[in-house]
Amino acid sequence: MTIKGHVWKYGDNVDTDAIIPARYLNVSSTKDLAAHCMEDIDPAFAASVKKGDIIVAGENFGCGSSREHAPIAIKGAGISCVIASSYARIFYRNAINIGLPILESAQAVREAKKGHELEVQIEAGTIRNLTTGKTYRTAAYPKFMLAIINAGGLVGYTKARIEERRRG
Amino acid sequence: MGQTLAEKILSAHTSDPVRPGEFAQVRVDVALANDVTAPIAIREFEKIGTGKVFNPDSVVLVPDHFAPNKDIKSAAQCAIMRNFARDQEISHYFEVGKMGIEHVLLPEQGLVLPGDVVVGADSHTCTYGALGAFSTGMGSTDIAVAMATGEIWMRVPETIRIVYTGVLQPWVGGKDLILYTIGKIGVSGALYKAIEFAGQAIDALSMAGRFTMANMAIEAGAKAGLFAFDDKTRTYVDQRATREYTPYAADEDADYAATIEIDASLIKPQVAFPYLPENTRPVSEAGNIPIDQVVIGSCTNGRVEDLRVAAGILRGKAVHASVRCIILPGSQQVYLDALREGLIEDFITAGAAVSTPTCGPCLGGHMGVLAAGERAASTTNRNFRGRMGHPESEVYLVGPAVAAASAIAGRITRPQEVL
Ligand code: SF4
Numbered sequence: 082m083t084i085k086g087h088v089w090k091y092g093d094n095v096d097t098d099a100i101i102p103a104r105y106l107n108v109s110s111t112k113d114l115a116a117h118c119m120e121d122i123d124p125a126f127a128a129s130v131k132k133g134d135i136i137v138a139g140e141n142f143g144c145g146s147s148r149e150h151a152p153i154a155i156k157g158a159g160i161s162c163v164i165a166s167s168y169a170r171i172f173y174r175n176a177i178n179i180g181l182p183i184l185e186s187a188q189a190v191r192e193a194k195k196g197h198e199l200e201v202q203i204e205a206g207t208i209r210n211l212t213t214g215k216t217y218r219t220a221a222y223p224k225f226m227l228a229i230i231n232a233g234g235l236v237g238y239t240k241a242r243i244e245e246r247r248r249g
Numbered sequence: 250m251g252q253t254l255a256e257k258i259l260s261a262h263t264s265d266p267v268r269p270g271e272f273a274q275v276r277v278d279v280a281l282a283n284d285v286t287a288p289i290a291i292r293e294f295e296k297i298g299t300g301k302v303f304n305p306d307s308v309v310l311v312p313d314h315f316a317p318n319k320d321i322k323s324a325a326q327c328a329i330m331r332n333f334a335r336d337q338e339i340s341h342y343f344e345v346g347k348m349g350i351e352h353v354l355l356p357e358q359g360l361v362l363p364g365d366v367v368v369g370a371d372s373h374t375c376t377y378g379a380l381g382a383f384s385t386g387m388g389s390t391d392i393a394v395a396m397a398t399g400e401i402w403m404r405v406p407e408t409i410r411i412v413y414t415g416v417l418q419p420w421v422g423g424k425d426l427i428l429y430t431i432g433k434i435g436v437s438g439a440l441y442k443a444i445e446f447a448g449q450a451i452d453a454l455s456m457a458g459r460f461t462m463a464n465m466a467i468e469a470g471a472k473a474g475l476f477a478f479d480d481k482t483r484t485y486v487d488q489r490a491t492r493e494y495t496p497y498a499a500d501e502d503a504d505y506a507a508t509i510e511i512d513a514s515l516i517k518p519q520v521a522f523p524y525l526p527e528n529t530r531p532v533s534e535a536g537n538i539p540i541d542q543v544v545i546g547s548c549t550n551g552r553v554e555d556l557r558v559a560a561g562i563l564r565g566k567a568v569h570a571s572v573r574c575i576i577l578p579g580s581q582q583v584y585l586d587a588l589r590e591g592l593i594e595d596f597i598t599a600g601a602a603v604s605t606p607t608c609g610p611c612l613g614g615h616m617g618v619l620a621a622g623e624r625a626a627s628t629t630n631r632n633f634r635g636r637m638g639h640p641e642s643e644v645y646l647v648g649p650a651v652a653a654a655s656a657i658a659g660r661i662t663r664p665q666e667v668l
Contacts, residue, residue: 094436094525098633102640103612106285107315107322109292121640141437141470145633146612147372149289149388170441170472171372175388225272225402235402236296239394243299 084161084182084201085211086133088193089119089126093139097172100143100151114150115157132159135201137193139165143172152176162201164208166190177226178235184208189217203230251500253408254475255443258383258497262366269407269506277307278365280395283351284312284323286370286388287330293393302337303399309341309360310334311351314608319615349580349606352376352464352548357580359489363478363496368395373548373630375466379459380486381478381496383443386467406443406472407506413450415514420664422558423458424550424628424648426450427465428519430511432529440470442506445499447477450513456485457554461648464549465630468526518663520626521646524634532651535661539571542625543656544637545649546577546604547611550628553578553586555649560592562653562664563599569659574601575617577609601656613638626655 099122101114108114119126136155142165143151152175155163163176166187176183182203189208193199197212206219222230232238252260260266262276282290287310294302302308310330315323334342341360348354352373355361361377367384368374370392377384387401395401411430431438444466451459459476466474476482478496486494517531545559556578568574576596578584584606587593596603609616611629619625619638624645627637632644645661654664 096631096633098631098636102635103614104618104635104638106612107320107326107614109288109326121635141440144436144470145372145631147370147374147386147388148285149370149390150285152388153289167437167440169437169470171386171388174391178388178390223272229402235390235394236293239297239398243297243398 082203084133084203086135086161086199087131088135088137088195088197088199089130090193090195091122091136091138094141094144095138097143097145097148097151101148101154106148106150109150111153111157114154118154118158127158130158130160133161134159135199136160136163137190139190140167142168144169147171149175149179152179152181156181164189177229180230180234184219186217186219250504251502253443253503253505254381254445254477254497254499255383255406255408255473257499258364258366259403259405261364261497267405269405271405273403273405274400275366275403276400277368277395279307279309279361279367280392281309281351281355281367281369281371281374282389282392283314283371284316284327284330285314286392288326289389290370290392290396291329291333293390294396297393297397299397302396305338306340308339308396309355310339311343311348311354312345313348313350314612315614316348316607317345317605347581349583350548350551350608353551353579353583356380356460357489357582359491362486362490362492362494363482364494368392368401372467373464375471375473376460376464376548378463378466378473378475379456380482381476383473383475385473406441408443408445409439410445410447410505410508412508412510413448413513414510415450415512417450417513418517420518420650421516422648422650423454423461425516425519426513427462428521428526428529428646429516431465431469431526434469436468436525436527437470439466442471443473443475444469444471445475451476452479455554456481457552460552461549465526468630518648518651520651520661521632523632523643523645526630526632526646532661532663538624538645538661540626540655540660541572541623542617542619543572543574543652544577544610544617544625544627544629545652546579547629548579549630550649551577551579551583553583555628556583556587556592559649559653560595562650562667563601563656564595566599566657566667568600568656572656572659573617574656575610576601576603578606580606610637612636626652626661628652
């Protein structure tokens with residue numbers, strides 16, 4: 082899968098209340114959540130994000146609550162991929178489970194600026210900054226996670242496992 | 250090489266013994282969701298197509314975040330969960346009037362036990378590590394899968410051991426220990442890892458204090474925060490357990506990713522400044538921070554022991570004229586115990602408002618939301634931007650003693666200053 086989009090850049094410890102404030106958690110539709118994505122740290126985001134854009138952020142992205150509403154809001158806003166230096170673990174697994182591509186590369190993060198254009202190859206784990214011309218390699222996904230990603234997320238993966246067991 | 254407590258418990262719930270870094274399918278004893286996370290979990294559960302949950306006695310559903318229903322949208326969310334609980338004949342669904350904040354409620358009702366693996370669609374599910382259970386927060390889709398199959402995928406975490414030596418100073422409790430620790434190791438200090446809390450100060454700590462510490466393990470990025478099973482755990486659990494349980498202990502030669510020693514006798518009452526739980530300092534060095542609101546309660550400090558500490562300070566005193574002081578008992582049982590002990594009367598006489606159990610203001614939901622520019626001292630666990638209301642409001646995290654003292658003084662202060 083190849084992804085191309087422009088960068089929205091954020092710092093370290095972007096928490097789940099920043100991604101989707103808890104006061105909006107009395108709804109669960111993707112559209113309603115996307116409308117408030119990043120509202121408290123970047124009020125312009127939801128209105129101006131373009132389909133395919135990429136979020137680039139520092140350490141511990143998605144720290145805080147377990148709300149799957151966070152990756153749902155990001156995906157719903159049209160973001161095609163998140164690249165961060167590191168992730169909070171619940172956010173990481175939520176993103177994998179719902180099929181939001183997510184990569185780790187501290188160097189790509191350091192050298193990307195807001196508005197840069199990136200091209201990302203998920204399987205190969207490469208990030209190309211088309212604005213600067215530099216290429217970065219990320220660690221490959223463990224086999225187990227790739228199986229979830231290839232099944233389109235955890236629900237697809239689980240259905241296939243149940244089916245397999247049924248057939249013995 | 251021996252195993253840590255986390256590795257022991259997980260190995261007892263997988264087909265083969267596990268080592269850190271491995272991916273494993275883990276059997277779960279309890280799967281939990283609340284009114285915010287259950288609607289998405291139910292939507293995903295229906296896509297999986299098993300029709301029925303793997304065991305209706307092992308699923309726990311608690312409407313606590315926006316319940317009693319805050320508005321029409323929350324009412325709809327709660328209704329989705331209520332109907333699912335009815336259709337699936339879930340035995341542990343807690344209606345308003347019987348419910349509490351999930352992480353106070355489940356241990357109190359004997360639903361989570363030592364040696365269990367518990368997964369919850371709520372990040373503070375790590376609270377049950379206080380009982381010597383491996384419990385961790387996940388997303389809604391994970392819980393959908395756990396509800397359908399009774400299993401979940403996990404990457405086995407490495408463990409950091411934190412040893413607290415010494416005897417605690419007056420007015421220092423579990424909240425101060427954990428705030429101090431997060432200040433020391435940072436909000437990503439235990440990322441992807443489990444923590445084992447140990448040492449003389451931990452042995453002496455009450456179960457309530459241990460729940461407070463395990464609760465905030467996630468604020469250091471940890472997957473779980475565990476305590477060894479001892480006589481205190483046994484006394485707590487044996488009055489409540491609804492089924493058999495197996496306590497586990499770490500091996501003497503267990504392999505830890507790191508061991509951190511903290512001299513707990515040097516720790517003073519702590520406060521975490523906005524907007525991260527790691528921005529801690531001693532209250533004595535906080536400077537002059539006037540406050541508009543005090544919140545005492547939540548899954549972090551909403552147990553009767555916490556209310557006892559707060560009431561002991563507020564008794565016979567008055568909440569400062571410019572402060573709204575809100576008390577949130579963690580469950581109906583805590584409320585009733587506090588009532589019988591006379592604590593509720595202490596609060597009301599001092600000019601505090603006592604709420605029915607709910608998450609309410611902890612997540613800026615209802616029952617005490619902050620306006621722009623307002624400040625709260627709160628015994629909750631997160632002080633992110635906008636957590637209790639307007640993005641320009643501020644939350645200072647403290648323990649119940651400092652919260653009560655601050656309510657009287659109208660600014661963040663130590664108990665010694667008002668007594
Ligand atoms: S009291 Fe706060 S932290 Fe605890 S479960 Fe409720 S919202 Fe979450």
